[in-house]
Amino acid sequence: MSLRTTLSRASAVLAAALLVATVPPAPAPAAPAPSPGPTAAAGQTGAARWAVQPSSAKGPTGRNYFIYDLAPGSTLTDHVGVTNLGDRPLTFDVYGTDAYTSTDGAFALLPADRPATDVGSWISVDRRTWTIPAGRRVDIPFRLTVPANATPGDHTGGVIGAVARVRTTADGQRVLVDQRLAARVYLRVTGPVRPAVTVEAVDVSYDNPVNPFGGGDLVVRYRLRNDGNVRVGGSGTVTVRAPFGRKQARTSPTDLPELLPGATFTVTERITGVPPLLRLTAEVDIAATTTDTALPPVVRTAGVWAPPWLLLALLAGAAGWAGLRWWRRRAAAGRPSTPDPADTPAAAPRPAATSATGAAADGPAPVTAAGAAPGVAPRPDAPPAR
Numbered sequence: 001m002s003l004r005t006t007l008s009r010a011s012a013v014l015a016a017a018l019l020v021a022t023v024p025p026a027p028a029p030a031a032p033a034p035s036p037g038p039t040a041a042a043g044q045t046g047a048a049r050w051a052v053q054p055s056s057a058k059g060p061t062g063r064n065y066f067i068y069d070l071a072p073g074s075t076l077t078d079h080v081g082v083t084n085l086g087d088r089p090l091t092f093d094v095y096g097t098d099a100y101t102s103t104d105g106a107f108a109l110l111p112a113d114r115p116a117t118d119v120g121s122w123i124s125v126d127r128r129t130w131t132i133p134a135g136r137r138v139d140i141p142f143r144l145t146v147p148a149n150a151t152p153g154d155h156t157g158g159v160i161g162a163v164a165r166v167r168t169t170a171d172g173q174r175v176l177v178d179q180r181l182a183a184r185v186y187l188r189v190t191g192p193v194r195p196a197v198t199v200e201a202v203d204v205s206y207d208n209p210v211n212p213f214g215g216g217d218l219v220v221r222y223r224l225r226n227d228g229n230v231r232v233g234g235s236g237t238v239t240v241r242a243p244f245g246r247k248q249a250r251t252s253p254t255d256l257p258e259l260l261p262g263a264t265f266t267v268t269e270r271i272t273g274v275p276p277l278l279r280l281t282a283e284v285d286i287a288a289t290t291t292d293t294a295l296p297p298v299v300r301t302a303g304v305w306a307p308p309w310l311l312l313a314l315l316a317g318a319a320g321w322a323g324l325r326w327w328r329r330r331a332a333a334g335r336p337s338t339p340d341p342a343d344t345p346a347a348a349p350r351p352a353a354t355s356a357t358g359a360a361a362d363g364p365a366p367v368t369a370a371g372a373a374p375g376v377a378p379r380p381d382a383p384p385a386r
Contacts, residue, residue, distance in 0.1 A: 053080070055139045057141070074146045084225075085132055086134055101257065123144050193229065195293075198227050202221070220238050253287070281301055
């Protein structure tokens, strides 16, 4: 919900139904009921219809909210107008309570069973219950006393007008339920103002597509915290960057809700059609504002891996095929070549031993006692045989 939408709401919030007991007092003097204007919060439960709005002793003043700037120890008196728009008398509980920012960014008030500890406890009404005739308005006075030790900054709450009604449940039981309307109270206690907003965490997830040319969805979640002592609003954007800082996408500014001091709020942005470029970085840029001025930008980044799986698979396949071909060529170059038998020259024949007659001997010549082969004359210079 945007700050503008939040501030344009009616001056009241419906709270959870709780069991309460009321004791109707004597009717209080009532003024004629005006037609509720845009500053009144109108409610309805069964046949009951009513409105709660800032007022004065003489009637509504046209204020949207109770807005005060007070020093510690100050006291003032103001009025809340409660109008019975129904056709029968209604009894109201009128009291103050504290406000907080809900998880969805809405302005909310403490449940009726939780006691106020801040500005709601500083509001006092002469009596809690008021009975208002049909079609009448009562301008109820209340006192706001700021403690002397109140911390500087914004303190937010509401003045509630609650109606207790008997309801029958689905199983036939009769219960008393409490439904509430309120006029907001914005009190700033004078002193040092310290506005501050931090981005506590950024989470980025990416839905990697099968087709890298189609792009995928990038989801960015970030949590804001108001660390200062005044309420803040503003806007936030998310920029998606590829490696080397190249911008891929940027969201339109998202209006932030009104964050009361100490409140947190989580924003979720979905960016579609982001191509997988190995590494994607989401840059969160918060432009916060207070009711008085703008704050310096708050920037925080986080990244996510986005590998283009199909392209990587194709590149891996191509690299594998090229490597296989290189290995085959290298193996073929290192293998020794086998000679062709037709190119091998014939070996020269060994000369065969011949006998005295010139015939070739089939085996080794027999040796005689003289040590010479038969038919072969011994050499003249040979030593005599022994």
